[in-house]
Amino acid sequence: MSTPTLKQAPLNENTRVMGVGAYRPDVIVTNEDVCQWIDSSDEWIRQRTGIITRHRAPADVSVIDMAEGASREALQKAGVEASELGAVIVSTVTHPYATPSAAASLADRLGATPAPAFDISAACAGYCYGIAQADALVRSGAAKYVLVVGAEKLSDVIDNTERTISFLLGDGAGAVVIGPSDTPGIGPSVWGSDGSKWDAIGMTHSMLDIRDFAAGKRDSALSEGEAAATEAALWPTLRQDGQTVFRWAVWEMAKMAQQALDAAGVTAEDLAAFIPHQANMRIIDEMAKKLKLPESVKIARDIAEAGNTSAASIPLATHRLLQENPELSGGLALQIGFGAGLVFGAQVIVLP
């Protein structure tokens, strides 16, 4: 008997970003607010980071709530029904359950069940990792439409009194729908990792530290007050080695951004917009210099108002850029995410 020939999924040649949605939570945290927690000034913060305000979510708004808000707008803008989604991807590091995923719940809320759904843990590169995945899924024929969401509630994992990163961070969600296209709409992904710098950005503690403390492995010499303080201090919060990260971001990431341009077969002169992860205005400015972007390229500076929202920052910045400059639609944008891991991802896309 001859072996039957398998059928494989038919390929799609091209993909594109079809629509962008955003969710910005209501609470506005100003630099004056921040200065109640750390010894600093509005001027110092603006000069070092370019940040004026950040949005933060109240206690009753979750990562999934914000993801849902952004996703509904993205689906509507893309003209795609949730039931047509072939996959739902949420990039986040602040969904407070190791399992189940935020994506499975989001898919259910949207009415996308039984679409495959999963989270990506790639910090500030999470959105670009999601785009790399979605592009591959659609082109391979594994899915027709894929929802990619970057959603973060970083306010749950910060210590307002520390100075390396907390004052930069905000909450929010951005979402896009990726689908097939007649013309090329997403250039090759340039993505990767450098785990040798695993310690450069990350959490102060592992979950196991909390478990061990709670299990009574506390130092019996601690008074009740000290024990409570220790327990609170064990809650994992973010830290970074700012100098190492700044250097890596400016120096190595400008090279990766250039590689993404080269891989897409375009130059800086061809771009309509540059949408880097909104980590710090100084990183954004320095990358733009290194890439020798012409004046005509619009640079996303959502960070001034939104702070650094990790995986949500690029889709949020894209959303604002298109809202304020609708003429950019159809133009080329270079996007690059980079962060804890360390990890990075970059693509040139056609703006929806």
Add this chain to the structure above:
Amino acid sequence: MASNEEILAGLAEIVNEETGLAPEAVELDKSFTEDLDIDSISMMTIVVNAEEKFGVRIPDEEVKNLKTVGDAVSFIANAQA
């Protein structure tokens, strides 16, 4: 191999581009933070650009030892040697 004078001139150019300070103000005995008022982020930008210009590697842990312009010139000269 650049001479110390050439390294100083090159550094002054980098500092000027980052901060707008006149190149003549960048003298060997000047402290980056105290005298030239250069913050940590500008310092990293200067370090990255100096690495590129002089073809040397300045490790992160070394940066905090570069207190004066002269420290930086000596480090770069030694690294090039």
